[in-house]
Amino acid sequence: MRISIDTGVCIGAGQCALVSPDVFTQDDDGFGTVVPGREDGAGGPLVREAARACPVQAITVAD
Template structure:
């Protein structure tokens, strides 16, 4: 799984961190970021839900190929 966060789109609503706190957190400026070591989502089923919960669509989730 690959998780992308568009830092230019993120408004810091925090829905991702609320939905999948084991994968997402917020940086010092309040914007979404991945927790260290969780760049692949850690297999969390909540990652896709967190992407859907983002009010501005700043999070993308795709399957890694190969």
């Protein structure tokens, strides 16, 4: 699976990092980002739940 965050849409709500902290974090400005090395979703059973929790649907998960 591939994970991406549309930085133009992200509002920095942080739901992704709360739901799946092993895959998502927040950058220095408070916006969501994928933890380096986790772009493939490895080790993240809650990745899809984090995408659903995003209030602006900024997260894309593709198989």
